[in-house]
Amino acid sequence: MSATMRDVARRADVSVKTVSNVVNDFPHVRPATRERVLAAIAELGYQMNFTARNLSLGRTGMITLAIPKLRLPYFAELADEVMGAAEARGYTVLIEQTGGVRQREIDLLASERRRMTDGLVLSPIGLRAGDGPRLETGYPVVLLGERSLDARVDHVVMANVAGARAVAEHLLAAGRRRIGLVGSYEAGSEGAGYLRTRGFLEALTAAGLEHDPALTAPAEDWTLEAGAAATRRLLDSGVQVDALFGLNDVLALGAMRVLFERGLRVPDDVAVAGFDDIEEARFSRPSLTTVRPDRAQIARHAVSLLAERIAVGSGDGVPPVGGPAFVADYALVVRESSAPAGR
Amino acid sequence: MSATMRDVARRADVSVKTVSNVVNDFPHVRPATRERVLAAIAELGYQMNFTARNLSLGRTGMITLAIPKLRLPYFAELADEVMGAAEARGYTVLIEQTGGVRQREIDLLASERRRMTDGLVLSPIGLRAGDGPRLETGYPVVLLGERSLDARVDHVVMANVAGARAVAEHLLAAGRRRIGLVGSYEAGSEGAGYLRTRGFLEALTAAGLEHDPALTAPAEDWTLEAGAAATRRLLDSGVQVDALFGLNDVLALGAMRVLFERGLRVPDDVAVAGFDDIEEARFSRPSLTTVRPDRAQIARHAVSLLAERIAVGSGDGVPPVGGPAFVADYALVVRESSAPAGR
């Protein structure tokens, strides 16, 4: 079909080695020769076959980013950051959606398809403690999420506990005492949901308060829809709340929507806060108080760790163990939804 | 490093052909032989090298989806749909972001990197009329967007003109007469911005009205931020509006945020409508009237056209010309932001 390196070589009357030297701009090529080759390339419209190159190089220059769902703004923003960080290192990112389903996450690790990429950045949701060994496949993997999987794999985490504690402290300082928790986590999973809940509870405890279990609004997914549904159930149960903490921003936004439908004013009647600082949080009505993890930092670090691991793997035999998890910075962002006084 | 097919063959005491027959479950393999091969595969932990397979097959099983920005909810949702449609056909999707920049879009078409995938679904923003020929590279391409690029390439479009007209008619029917237009398009580009504007103007004309140029709020990007900024400028200019039509939902949501900041009530003082029906539109306060294009249909059709084109390309020589553009269904979704009477 299209021209190959040998065609170019024949046309320029040189060897394939020389053509290869030119396209990879290897230094020792005489200018005149280079010209001839470039001319031949232009005439034939030659374009390199990357699959062939990848085969001989033994690498593809691609890494996989596995996230639960692209439609969730947090992950779309994360993907954007990771793509940027990867590009800076010459990698192309292949995005896979796991739906947060454990089996999909495991499949991805075991899958033959993954051999199309040089490494994997996995944002695990479904994996459970005990699944750790599945990660130790010798294939370069970096986890985005708490290192609760007892796996000897590199981790990049956000300060879930500290961030959630900061939010709760802020709400308590504003005088809120009956704080509803929107969202839940699978028992046994030690993911972001568990950790944020823990941070939240720690703050209450530190303030000498106890969390009323009736103030928990479980949500299956971390979506607007689920946040709204959970909040509806909570309010229907008749409990009184003066604040709601969504385990992430979309849950909080879904909750706000329901408060609005029920005629409750935010923040006057009920303060609301979330976690993630997705872009929508700044533009919602009212704008949403939340925790902003340094996403760019997370992405950069994850890609950097993965690149390192890939390099090592291709070097000697046994890759070293992942070091301690890297914890990204965060900041509490107070906005209208929890402003001290009604506006 | 890892085991190859030849290793498996040696281990099972068969030829590579037989191993290949087994892994590709070719019918004529004696059960006993198959067992031996499978056992060898298990023992060696063999995993096929996809790069090698791709090289001999001359295809990669991947297609590229090029969109402006993953952070824009519309495109995140579209990407999700495309990935689903592609998976149903055995393709993996590689997402590239163009930022809506013309040069990036052109680079993508010319790039050698694209040779890593079998085809391209491109959502062009920056390409101009006249750029058509650049698309005719013999490489399978399907365009998401109006066929204004005079290119002989397959197109899948949404009913931008009709959808926008429907929105405008709805606002007019609700008695709105000074309808601001939030968003703009590059002169000369005939993309979604231009077409939606056209549909909007058609409705006004049909109603015997003229659009006051002062009611246009240009926005550089189609983002929340840009929508807010544009609306701020519009309101600052002192013009009176009783409705705002955002050329897409995020522009409209950004606009709503500013109306709120200025103490204007939606829909009582100003009705608002958008285009795209992103998920956030259902949960905003108030919920947003918009046009819902059938995204799933668009994705399915685009992937299907591309798959067809890929199949043809590998068959005979010259691929046929793209047929007439496929126009996806749409529906006007009326919500609170333009409800007839204040709630």
Add this chain to the structure above:
DNA sequence: CGGCAGGGGGTAACCGGTTACCATCACTCT
């Protein structure tokens, strides 16, 4: 019992690059 059909499986070429190894060649150095 020879011949033939077709299932089962081996051999080796091929996909299109990279690169180890080697051969020239032009100079410079002693």
Add this chain to the structure above:
DNA sequence: AGAGTGATGGTAACCGGTTACCCCCTGCCG
């Protein structure tokens, strides 16, 4: 002048699959 040196570029093996082509063997038919 002979040797050493580095630039230049050719040859062919190799990456790890797929597959065209061929051979062997078994079962069945005449």
